[in-house]
Amino acid sequence: MRKTLFSATGLVKQFHELRATDNVDIDVKPNEVHALIGPNGAGKSTLVNLLSGLLPVDAGRIVLDGRDITSLSAHQRVRAGLSRCFQVTNLFKQSSTLDNLRLAIQAHEGNNFRLFGKRDAEQALTTQAIALGARVGLVGDAVLQAPAGSLPHGAQRQLDIALALAARPKVLLLDEPMAGMGPDESARTVELIRKLRQDMAVLLIEHDMDAVFQLADRISVLVYGKVLATGTVEQIRSNPRVQEVYLGTETA
Ligand SMILES: Nc1ncnc2c1ncn2[C@@H]1O[C@H](COP(=O)(O)OP(=O)(O)O)[C@@H](O)[C@H]1O
Ligand SMILES: [Mg+2]
Structure with a gap:
C-alpha cells in the first residue's frame, strides 16, 4: 500500500438539525485520483468546504503530508499545499x-x-x-x-x-469541474486531470460518471453525509448497496 498524502478522519458538520457530514473518513494517496460521488444533497460540497477550510469542522482531523491542518485557515491550507477549484468560477x-x-x-x-x-x-x-x-x-x-x-x-x-x-498544490480539490461542459470540453478536462495527476493528487467530485470511471483510481460514495463505500471502479460498480442507492440500473 502506498502511503497516504492527505486524510480526513471523523469529520462532522452539523447544520441545525441536519448532519451534512457524518463521521467521514477519506484519504488520498500520492498521484491518485480519488473520486467522490453521491446524489444531490449528499454533502459533497460541504465536505470540500471542510477540507479546504471554508467551513470549520465540528469534529474530526485533517492531515496533509504529515501535518495537522485542521485549524488552519483556507489561505494557510493553500500555502501548505492544498488548492481547490470552485464550482462557481473565481476569476x-x-x-x-x-x-x-x-x-x-x-x-x-x-x-x-x-x-x-x-x-x-x-x-x-x-x-x-x-x-x-x-x-x-x-x-x-x-x-x-x-x-x-x-x-x-x-x-x-x-x-x-x-x-x-x-x-503548486500537493493535493487539488475539484468540485464538479465538468459541470456545464459539452462532450468535447469534458473530454479535454479528462485529459487535463490525467496529466495533472503525474504531479499531484486529486480529489474529484464529479457527476459525469463516464469521466469518473475513466479517471478514478478509487471512488468513495457519499450518501446522507456518510461514506457508504470506498473502492476501485470495479468494486464500486459491483457493490450492490451502491447500485441500490445511487447507480441504479445505469451501470448494470
Ligand atoms: N450553509 C448551509 N446551511 C444549512 N444547510 C446547508 C448548508 N450547506 C449545505 N447545506 C445542506 O447540507 C446538505 C448537503 O449539501 P451539499 O454539501 O451542497 O451537497 P452536494 O454537494 O452533495 O449536493 C444539503 O441538504 C444542503 O441543503
Ligand atoms: Mg455540490
Missing part, C-alpha cells in the same frame, strides 16, 4: 486571461521576482503565466488577451484550474 472577469494568470502567480511567488529588476520581473512573470496557461490548454494571443469573462465556459473552468495550480 477577475474584466481582466485578460493573461492578467488572471499573472496575478495568481504573483500572489504565490511574488517574493521570487524581487531578485529581478522591474522590467525583467515583468518579463519573467509573463513567461511563467504563459507556461501556466499552456499547462491547462489555454494558448494563443486570442485566448490570452481576451477578458476572462468572455471566454467560453470550458476555457473559464480551465483558467480556474490554472489559478489553483499557481499555488
Whole structure:
C-alpha cells in the first residue's frame, strides 16, 4: 500500500438539525485520483468546504503530508499545499486571461521576482503565466488577451484550474469541474486531470460518471453525509448497496 498524502478522519458538520457530514473518513494517496460521488444533497460540497477550510469542522482531523491542518485557515491550507477549484468560477472577469494568470502567480511567488529588476520581473512573470496557461490548454494571443469573462465556459473552468495550480498544490480539490461542459470540453478536462495527476493528487467530485470511471483510481460514495463505500471502479460498480442507492440500473 502506498502511503497516504492527505486524510480526513471523523469529520462532522452539523447544520441545525441536519448532519451534512457524518463521521467521514477519506484519504488520498500520492498521484491518485480519488473520486467522490453521491446524489444531490449528499454533502459533497460541504465536505470540500471542510477540507479546504471554508467551513470549520465540528469534529474530526485533517492531515496533509504529515501535518495537522485542521485549524488552519483556507489561505494557510493553500500555502501548505492544498488548492481547490470552485464550482462557481473565481476569476477577475474584466481582466485578460493573461492578467488572471499573472496575478495568481504573483500572489504565490511574488517574493521570487524581487531578485529581478522591474522590467525583467515583468518579463519573467509573463513567461511563467504563459507556461501556466499552456499547462491547462489555454494558448494563443486570442485566448490570452481576451477578458476572462468572455471566454467560453470550458476555457473559464480551465483558467480556474490554472489559478489553483499557481499555488503548486500537493493535493487539488475539484468540485464538479465538468459541470456545464459539452462532450468535447469534458473530454479535454479528462485529459487535463490525467496529466495533472503525474504531479499531484486529486480529489474529484464529479457527476459525469463516464469521466469518473475513466479517471478514478478509487471512488468513495457519499450518501446522507456518510461514506457508504470506498473502492476501485470495479468494486464500486459491483457493490450492490451502491447500485441500490445511487447507480441504479445505469451501470448494470
Ligand atoms: N450553509 C448551509 N446551511 C444549512 N444547510 C446547508 C448548508 N450547506 C449545505 N447545506 C445542506 O447540507 C446538505 C448537503 O449539501 P451539499 O454539501 O451542497 O451537497 P452536494 O454537494 O452533495 O449536493 C444539503 O441538504 C444542503 O441543503
Ligand atoms: Mg455540490
